[in-house]
Amino acid sequence: SFKGSLEKKGMKCVLISRDRDVESFTSYYSNMPWFALPLEDQDRNAALGERFGVSSIPNLSLVDPAGKTITTEARNDVARDPEGLEYPWHPPLVRDLAKGDPGRLSEMPSLVCLCESATQAQRRDAEAALVAVASA
Incomplete structure (x- = not known):
């Protein structure tokens, strides 16, 4: 509450x-x-x-x-x-769409990385790469 x-x-x-x-x-x-x-x-x-x-x-x-x-x-x-x-x-630099909150996806340039078949390690690596780009 x-x-x-x-x-x-x-x-x-x-x-x-x-x-x-x-x-x-x-x-x-x-x-x-x-x-x-x-x-x-x-x-x-x-x-x-x-x-x-x-x-x-x-x-x-x-x-x-x-x-x-x-x-x-x-x-x-x-x-x-x-x-x-x-x-x-x-606001996070990178959002996980699987958690149901796309943020302002349609209001600003966005990149979607599809990782359904990736391993957890591959997902972590992809997220780290996206955070690096978003931070630049």
Whole structure:
């Protein structure tokens, strides 16, 4: 849970709602353990949505204490790692598609290495080669 693990690690959440009316917002937010931007603050709501490229909801973006964006795709990370063992979920240079999170595959140049019939050693070597290229 958020209170049990992520909050202890220093994570602070602020809900930026896309609800259209106060009743919907109140109903949705009433059981959440974090802060919320007031529904009436539509200027900041729109500015934050634009800053983080929010095109669909729900969306979870992470920002470090200096205001630098860590990731705009943390929703999948929370689902995959609810205890926050890998928090703050910096995007990996190489993703394993078999784990179900392709990242922004269709939004940026991407290389897919198919390794279904490879041995574990061959997979590790392929991943190391991809990390080297991604780091360059």
